[in-house]
Each structure stands twice: as C-alpha cells, then as structure tokens.
Amino acid sequence: MTIHPSLQPYADAWTHSVEAIAELMQPLAEGNWNRATPCPGWSVRDIVSHVIGMDCEMLGDPRPIHSLPRDLFHVRTDFARYMEMQVDVRRHHTAPEMLAELEYTIIRRSRQLRNETRDPETSVRAPLGAEQTLELAMRMRAFDVWVHEQDLRTALGVPGNLDSPGAHVTRDVLLQALPKVVAKDAGAPAGTAVVFDVHGPVEFLRTVRVDANGRGTVDGAPSLGPAVTLAMDWETYVRLACGRVRPHTVADRIKAEGDQELADAILASFAVTP
Template sequence: MTVHPSLQTYADAWTHSIEAIAELVQPLVEGEWNRPTPCPGWSVRDIVSHVIGMECEMLGDPRPIHTLPRDLYHVRSEFARYMEMQVDVRRHHTAPEMTSELEYVLIRRARQLRNENRQPDHMVRAPLGSEQTLEVAYRMRAFDVWVHEQDLRTTLGKPGNLDSPGALVTRDNLLAVLPRVVAKDAGAPANSAIVFDVHGPVEFLRTVRVDAEGRGSVDGAPSLGPAATLALDWETYVRLACGRVKPAAVADRVKVEGDADLAWAILDNFAVTP
C-alpha cells in the first residue's frame, strides 16, 4: 500500500475487519441473511449493505436515489435516514447478490488503497453533505467495520478478533469521547475523578478528571480516591458504548465502587454511536 504513514494503521485495521466480514458471510444460506443483529433494527443483510454502501461512498460513487418507507422504527434522525438509504435499497437483494457486490467493492477499495497518494488532511465527503479529513474518514471506516464485524460474530455465534487491529482503533475512538460522556452527559461533579478498569482481550486503566469548570479529560494515571470506579470486561465496554445493550442487561458484568448513582448515570449515557 502507498497510503501516508499516518493512515496505514487505519488502512490495515479496515482491511483486517472487512476481510473477516467477507469470510463470515460467504457461506451463509439465504435465510441467515435475515437474522437480527445487536445493531438496532438491522439484520445481517442490513449490516453488509451498510458496509457496502459506505465503502462505495469512500470510492466516490453517487448515492442511490431511493425513498425510505415510513415505518422504520429505528430511523429517528436525519443521520439515521442518511445511513438507512444504502441499507434499504438492498433489502431485497439475494445472498449471491450481496456476496458478489461485497467482493467487488473490496476489490475496488483495495485498488484505491494501493494507489492512495492524498494527504491525511485532504478533505473528502462525509455524511449529510459535510466534509471530513481523509484521516478521520479512514479512522471511522476502521472503527465502523470492526464494530459491525462484532455484530455479525455475535449473531452467527463465531466470536473472535476482540483484540484485532480494529479493536485498538475502536478503543482509542471510544476513549476520545469518554470525557464528554462523564463530564457533560452524566454530569459528574467538578473536581472529581472517575476510573475505568477494563480487562479482557483489550486491557486498559483510564481516569476521567473533571476540572473546576466542569470540563473533562482522560489520562492513564490512577486516581487516589476517585468518586467512582467502574470495572468491566472489554466486550461489555464495547457493547455498552456502541449501544448494543442496555446497562441493566449487563449489570452483573459491571463492578461499581464509590458513588453508585454517578456510575449508573455514566452507564445510562455510555452509548456514543449514532
């Protein structure tokens, strides 16, 4: 690949996860494509349709001209409507149509990566007609395909890759928004610290500190006397942060010490994906 060095990590993570998705869905029979996944409102087919659609947008393909049905309960925002377009237009595609389109878009994207010579700060298309840097686009695709790979693995009963390159990109993405979750969304008090102790295939200890003005920051230093400590496994952390499960459903997998009300306020606001 010839991508810029700062993009290589994301390109490698994306490649690893999307090839895993292709391998997971290749042998599926027609009925299995309709199985519901942890991603609200989406089946196996819907997730693969979403992945195909987003990669087509990375390639610069025009978006489909399509009218969404009015009864899609999970579509509650303009962002969701934007994402649903690429999904709904493929809802009646057969298994061979899905796997062949996925294979073709992978070939095209691999060629794009081999020939990539744009700089990380180059602006490219983003959802809802906005723009983002190429680096953000690469990072978000790596994050997105890994999370959806895990959705498919959960549905198909084929766990794995919880510590793959995409998992590490996902960890960093989720940690970047953790200060907002704690300080703003959950309303942690000023001059407090909250510790997250995550174990499993991806392990880390992070402290979110809220300053006197109520602004949050995150670091890897332990806190002496935090307001609350939340200990949980990596898979549960991801499922909560990506809105795949409600806190009450995994209460037995989260150990809370300190201010329980604050800890559960954080968990109630933990989902950060649209």
C-alpha cells in the same frame, strides 16, 4: 505502498475486518442473512449492505436515488435516514448478489487504499453533506467496520477478533468520547475523577478528570481517590459504548465502586454511537 504512514494503521484495520466479514458471509445460507443483529433494526443483510454502501461512498460513488418506507421504527433522525438509504436499497438482494457486490467493493476499495497519495488532512465527503479529513474518515471506517463485524459475529454465534487491529482503533475512538460522557452527559461535578478498568483481550486503565470549569480529560494515570471506579470486560465495554446493550442487561458483568448515583448516570450516558 503509497499510503501515508499515519493512515496505514486504519487501512490495515479496515482490511482485516472487512475480509473477516467476507469470510463470515461466504458460507452463509440464504435464510441466515435475515437474522437479527444487536444493531437496532438491522439484520445480517442490512449490516453487510451498510458496509458496502459506506465504502462505495468512500470510493466517491453517487448515493442511490431511493425513497425510504415510512414504517422503519429505528429511523428517527436525519443521520439514521442517511445511513438507511444504502441499506434499504439492498433489502431484496439475494445472498449471491450481496456476496458479489461485497467482493467487488473490497477489491475496488483495496486498490484505492494501495494507491492513496492524498495528505491525511485532505477534506473528503462526510455524511449529510459535511466534510471531514481523510484521516478521520479512515479512522471512522476502521471503527465502524470492526464494530459491525462484532455485530455479525454475535448474530451468527461466531465470536472472534476481539483483539484485532480494528479493536485497538475502536478503543481509541471510544476513549475520546469518555470525557464528554462523564463531565457533560453524566454531569460529574468539578474535581471529580472516574476510573475505568477494562480487562480481557484489550486491557486498559484510564481516568477521566473533571476540572474546575467542568471540562473532562482522560489520561492513563491512576487516581488515588476516584469518585467512581467502573470495571468490566472489553466486550461489555464495547457493547455498552456502541449502544448494543442497556446497562441493566449486563449488570452482572460490571463492577461499580464509589458514588452509585454518579456511576448509574455514567452508564446511562455510555452509548456514544448515533
């Protein structure tokens, strides 16, 4: 094994999730590939296409030359247009074609990971022609594939893996976004503390504190007098943070205490994925 120790958790999480996706897809009848998922505008086939396409980009494959239809209601930004290219180019592929490409991509990507010798700080290609470190790229692939595994499980009615390695990577990625959600997007005033109490397969208690300059930080120390405490289960937290549900549709699964106006503003800004 040549992969850098700091990259190994992301490689393991990606492997666990992508193999779970392959297992979910293997017995699926052709018609079920068209089922809608919680990911806006994407079917089961579309999500698998996205997973394949993004891992092909990690492999360095050229992006497809393809013109998108003009009537895709969910494609509203350059980022969404970039992501849609790998999806739309596969929209007419059959289930056997999709399975074969998924399997081949997993084989190629697994081999790449086993032979990875680059430093985690190596610059690699990011969406829209930007660059990012190899470590960030691998973290975001582990996050993305786990979230989409959950989209597929929801669409197919096969729950599971809410506490898998990818779930813990996802927790850390989403926690990094909390200070901006509270301090900037929701406009919590200086001196505010907001507690997030999450229970279920992945449990954590975190406090976001807004300093005198309006900047937010997150830590694991409880606050004695928080302005808001938001308690919810892990699955609800993920679905909210990834924009799969609106706060009002899961209100019965959220307990908000304290400043209700601020709590509503935080929940309204909770989705952090593009």
